[in-house]
Amino acid sequence: MKRNRPLNEEKRKAILKAATVEFYEKGFEGSSMDTISKKANVSKATVYNHFKSKEELFLSIAYMLKDRFSQSFRFEYTKDKSIDEQLNNIAKKEIDFLTVKENIELIQIVTIVLIQKNEIGVKLLEEVNEDNITMTTNWFEQAHKDGKLNIDDSEFIARQFIGMIKAFAFYPQLYGAPLLDKKEQERVIKKSVEMVKSLYLVK
Amino acid sequence: MKRNRPLNEEKRKAILKAATVEFYEKGFEGSSMDTISKKANVSKATVYNHFKSKEELFLSIAYMLKDRFSQSFRFEYTKDKSIDEQLNNIAKKEIDFLTVKENIELIQIVTIVLIQKNEIGVKLLEEVNEDNITMTTNWFEQAHKDGKLNIDDSEFIARQFIGMIKAFAFYPQLYGAPLLDKKEQERVIKKSVEMVKSLYLVK
Amino acid sequence: MKRNRPLNEEKRKAILKAATVEFYEKGFEGSSMDTISKKANVSKATVYNHFKSKEELFLSIAYMLKDRFSQSFRFEYTKDKSIDEQLNNIAKKEIDFLTVKENIELIQIVTIVLIQKNEIGVKLLEEVNEDNITMTTNWFEQAHKDGKLNIDDSEFIARQFIGMIKAFAFYPQLYGAPLLDKKEQERVIKKSVEMVKSLYLVK
Amino acid sequence: MKRNRPLNEEKRKAILKAATVEFYEKGFEGSSMDTISKKANVSKATVYNHFKSKEELFLSIAYMLKDRFSQSFRFEYTKDKSIDEQLNNIAKKEIDFLTVKENIELIQIVTIVLIQKNEIGVKLLEEVNEDNITMTTNWFEQAHKDGKLNIDDSEFIARQFIGMIKAFAFYPQLYGAPLLDKKEQERVIKKSVEMVKSLYLVK
DNA sequence: AATGAATGAGTTTTCATTCAT
DNA sequence: AATGAATGAAAACTCATTCAT
Numbered sequence: 001m002k003r004n005r006p007l008n009e010e011k012r013k014a015i016l017k018a019a020t021v022e023f024y025e026k027g028f029e030g031s032s033m034d035t036i037s038k039k040a041n042v043s044k045a046t047v048y049n050h051f052k053s054k055e056e057l058f059l060s061i062a063y064m065l066k067d068r069f070s071q072s073f074r075f076e077y078t079k080d081k082s083i084d085e086q087l088n089n090i091a092k093k094e095i096d097f098l099t100v101k102e103n104i105e106l107i108q109i110v111t112i113v114l115i116q117k118n119e120i121g122v123k124l125l126e127e128v129n130e131d132n133i134t135m136t137t138n139w140f141e142q143a144h145k146d147g148k149l150n151i152d153d154s155e156f157i158a159r160q161f162i163g164m165i166k167a168f169a170f171y172p173q174l175y176g177a178p179l180l181d182k183k184e185q186e187r188v189i190k191k192s193v194e195m196v197k198s199l200y201l202v203k
Numbered sequence: 204m205k206r207n208r209p210l211n212e213e214k215r216k217a218i219l220k221a222a223t224v225e226f227y228e229k230g231f232e233g234s235s236m237d238t239i240s241k242k243a244n245v246s247k248a249t250v251y252n253h254f255k256s257k258e259e260l261f262l263s264i265a266y267m268l269k270d271r272f273s274q275s276f277r278f279e280y281t282k283d284k285s286i287d288e289q290l291n292n293i294a295k296k297e298i299d300f301l302t303v304k305e306n307i308e309l310i311q312i313v314t315i316v317l318i319q320k321n322e323i324g325v326k327l328l329e330e331v332n333e334d335n336i337t338m339t340t341n342w343f344e345q346a347h348k349d350g351k352l353n354i355d356d357s358e359f360i361a362r363q364f365i366g367m368i369k370a371f372a373f374y375p376q377l378y379g380a381p382l383l384d385k386k387e388q389e390r391v392i393k394k395s396v397e398m399v400k401s402l403y404l405v406k
Numbered sequence: 407m408k409r410n411r412p413l414n415e416e417k418r419k420a421i422l423k424a425a426t427v428e429f430y431e432k433g434f435e436g437s438s439m440d441t442i443s444k445k446a447n448v449s450k451a452t453v454y455n456h457f458k459s460k461e462e463l464f465l466s467i468a469y470m471l472k473d474r475f476s477q478s479f480r481f482e483y484t485k486d487k488s489i490d491e492q493l494n495n496i497a498k499k500e501i502d503f504l505t506v507k508e509n510i511e512l513i514q515i516v517t518i519v520l521i522q523k524n525e526i527g528v529k530l531l532e533e534v535n536e537d538n539i540t541m542t543t544n545w546f547e548q549a550h551k552d553g554k555l556n557i558d559d560s561e562f563i564a565r566q567f568i569g570m571i572k573a574f575a576f577y578p579q580l581y582g583a584p585l586l587d588k589k590e591q592e593r594v595i596k597k598s599v600e601m602v603k604s605l606y607l608v609k
Numbered sequence: 610m611k612r613n614r615p616l617n618e619e620k621r622k623a624i625l626k627a628a629t630v631e632f633y634e635k636g637f638e639g640s641s642m643d644t645i646s647k648k649a650n651v652s653k654a655t656v657y658n659h660f661k662s663k664e665e666l667f668l669s670i671a672y673m674l675k676d677r678f679s680q681s682f683r684f685e686y687t688k689d690k691s692i693d694e695q696l697n698n699i700a701k702k703e704i705d706f707l708t709v710k711e712n713i714e715l716i717q718i719v720t721i722v723l724i725q726k727n728e729i730g731v732k733l734l735e736e737v738n739e740d741n742i743t744m745t746t747n748w749f750e751q752a753h754k755d756g757k758l759n760i761d762d763s764e765f766i767a768r769q770f771i772g773m774i775k776a777f778a779f780y781p782q783l784y785g786a787p788l789l790d791k792k793e794q795e796r797v798i799k800k801s802v803e804m805v806k807s808l809y810l811v812k
Numbered sequence: 813a814a815t816g817a818a819t820g821a822g823t824t825t826t827c828a829t830t831c832a833t
Numbered sequence: 834a835a836t837g838a839a840t841g842a843a844a845a846c847t848c849a850t851t852c853a854t
Binding site for chain 3 (some may be wrong): 635639720735768769775776796807808
């Protein structure tokens with residue numbers, strides 16, 4: 001008469017959810033398949049039916065992160081909008097992503113593994129970051145070509161710009177600092193844009 | 204007649220060395236006292252004679268980091284030198300510390316633990332970071348009082364300045380990027396100083 | 407195709423049996439889960455699947471003792487039988503329980519733990535003993551009310567009566583003396599009953 | 610400059626004292642030479658200089674018990690005093706010994722080991738008990754020869770008499786019950802003597 | 813005689829994974 | 834697909850004992 005137990009796809013989701021919480025709270029090594037299965041209200045063997053190892057379970061979560069990021073961080077240079085407006089948009093997109101609690105948690109999870117160099121997921125987080133830089137680099141390059149910015153090394157500027165944002169909105173949070181509130185977000189955006197304009201804008 | 208076996212202080216050092224490597228490679232949870240003792244060529248019980256738990260062993264290493272940092276990151280505002288020169292010095296000190304492989308390794312070790320929120324070493328790394336910011340904030344405040352910089356929130360500027368440096372010289376390395384070479388170091392210093400001057404210098 | 411290996415309930419029984427022997431031979435502290443699992447022909451982890459700690463395993467055994475005792479030591483005062491007959495019955499019940507080798511072993515196991523004051527099982531053995539005394543006290547009280555025995559403190563008499571029996575049939579055995587044979591049992595019963603009658607019977 | 614550390618014989622005593630406490634609190638298996646040496650404020654190696662093993666240390670303590678008992682439990686039948694007076698004396702000696710906290714503690718320590726059948730000290734406690742019984746048996750035999758008591762099996766009576774006393778003053782205490790106070794002691798003595806007289810005194 | 817340091821063997825317990833049903 | 838039960842391997846930590854000084 002065991003009712004109320006999710007089946008199939010529901011079980012899969014329950015496992016992923018439980019695992020995310022568990023990995024976030026205890027890291028990869030600190031988490032146990034036993035606890036995960038209990039939290040998901042599912043037998044341990046069922047976990048193994050869905051994910052063939054702890055590593056694969058972890059990777060599934062990591063890829064959720066990448067997908068989520070890829071979807072939210074898309075933009076292209078356009079002549080139709082001012083440099084100021086476009087820079088503001090880019091900064092906003094970045095910050096929006098980084099001020100969602102769930103995203104930071106996912107990043108923390110993956111970061112631990114990445115730093116531990118367990119090989120798992122290393123490429124993954126690199127990819128996320130490079131997507132980020134590449135996209136921004138392209139934007140700066142085109143702004144340069146369009147004669148709006150005075151730039152010699154677009155990738156350096158891209159890293160500088162993104163770096164400034166992350167310096168306030170990401171790295172501290174990685175170490176447990178609280179997410180930025182609206183006002184702080186706006187200030188960071190404003191200051192980052194100002195910096196680029198002040199240093200590189202063609203007058 | 205067992206000769207050639209290091210005694211006492213030497214064993215302690217051997218253990219610390221082995222543990223540093225082990226923690227670096229596998230993180231706190233991933234490392235085992237068994238492996239550490241073997242790498243140090245010492246019995247497991249000896250490790251426990253010197254450090255009464257895995258946690259204490261880890262903390263001993265973590266405190267080495269803090270000491271090392273505290274000693275190398277000291278400076279004060281002076282009217283005798285130009286803003287430019289002083290900013291260059293601060294940036295250089297920061298980067299010098301961050302381009303020593305051993306320091307980055309120690310930071311990585313502590314970072315994992317910090318993110319895992321194992322409570323161990325949480326305060327420690329916070330302290331290191333806050334020392335850093337406080338010292339720089341003070342410097343900016345005094346430069347402001349001295350009428351050289353046009354500033355409203357010194358702490359924000361301090362974080363912006365240190366953040367810029369770390370964006371190139373620390374966070375990527377935390378994720379496994381190679382340490383900066385001399386040329387790159389100089390460029391980062393130059394650009395960070397330029398940014399501050401360009402935004403806040405009183406002309 | 408591993409056949410012939412007992413499953414489930416059989417394993418549980420095998421573990422309990424092995425543990426009983428082990429605890430009996432070496433006491434709680436002296437026994438190891440390793441040895442127990444080997445004796446039960448079961449992996450150590452299996453032992454832990456069935457009993458979540460050494461302590462719980464021990465308690466399971468201890469409670470078997472209590473149940474066994476509670477079931478065998480029940481009686482009530484009745485006017486339909488003579489004092490002599492009833493006292494004989496009580497003594498016999500007590501002695502019957504104490505001349506079963508398995509019972510003495512269980513008591514020995516629990517006794518060690520009790521004396522070591524490990525808290526485990528302390529209450530348990532107290533309960534067993536108090537059941538014993540309470541039941542007998544009640545009997546004496548009713549015999550007194552019925553005008554058959556001349557008694558001022560029924561609990562003292564109960565302890566005296568049970569104490570006499572145990573002095574021969576329990577305490578020496580606790581220290582390794584052999585169980586009483588039939589003849590000895592009868593003599594102890596006879597003498598204990600005689601003592602009560604001689605001291606308290608209303609003539 | 611380490612002062613205040615006892616030397617030589619003092620160290621020996623300190624070790625014995627610490628060990629007694631430790632064995633009492635945790636039993637033989639539960640105690641560790643490490644803790645004992647620390648409690649005695651002495652190095653572990655020093656403990657081994659005085660007692661070549663944990664077992665020997667334990668035995669030294671056990672023999673203290675035997676000596677103490679032998680010295681306090683001596684008496685002989687005499688025609689010069691009444692049966693009543695002599696029985697009272699015997700019971701008193703027994704109870705006096707059993708109402709000294711230290712003695713009970715020593716007995717508890719040895720009992721655990723005895724029950725665990727670690728072989729250590731088995732003979733020892735048997736000896737103590739047999740001394741006890743033998744001495745009392747002799748007394749009863751002579752009282753019988755002297756025509757004062759009507760007895761067929763002096764050893765049985767001796768066990769009955771001593772058993773009655775122990776039933777109140779020893780076994781419960783072995784299990785943690787509080788020592789008897791003066792009034793209780795007197796009552797037990799009185800009732801035990803009464804029992805013997807009532808059953809076996811020649812009128 | 814005394815000790816600080818060292819150690820091999822052992823302790824309880826947990827884990828990722830497999831297997832029979 | 835789902836599960837209860839089983840397990841080998843490894844984890845952190847402790848212990849009685851030895852040895853060089």
